Amino acid sequence: MNTEDREAVTRLINRHGYLIDTGQLDCLHEIFTAGVVYDVSDFGGGEVNGLEAMREWVLALGDRNPVAHHVTNIVLDEITDDVVRCLSKGIGIDVDGTVRSVTFDDHIERSEAGWRITRRAVKARRSPLHP
16 A cells, blocks of 8 residues: 555545534545445444435434544555555544544445445444453
């Protein structure tokens, strides 16, 4: 993976919070593939399949969405020239000030549109020193 690809994938991961926090749900295609699998099983949401279902799921959460998504600790592992696994840490801040930590486990592929997430698993962090 060259430096340009690393920067593009890192920018992709960072962009998620900006789009979600500002409600730019019509731009999710800039981050995810049309057939994305968004796994929020750890939060009781199961797997959300596709951009439209993801958009509907986010809207249905309404005020239960975090007011801010922050991402850090981005680790990229190249699987092939066009496929990357990305682990990153997420911090979500809720309306009432509650702070939650998650781990994002992303499968990212290069396409004609550029790098896009094809699968994201959001894993809750509920106890220290535990996978």
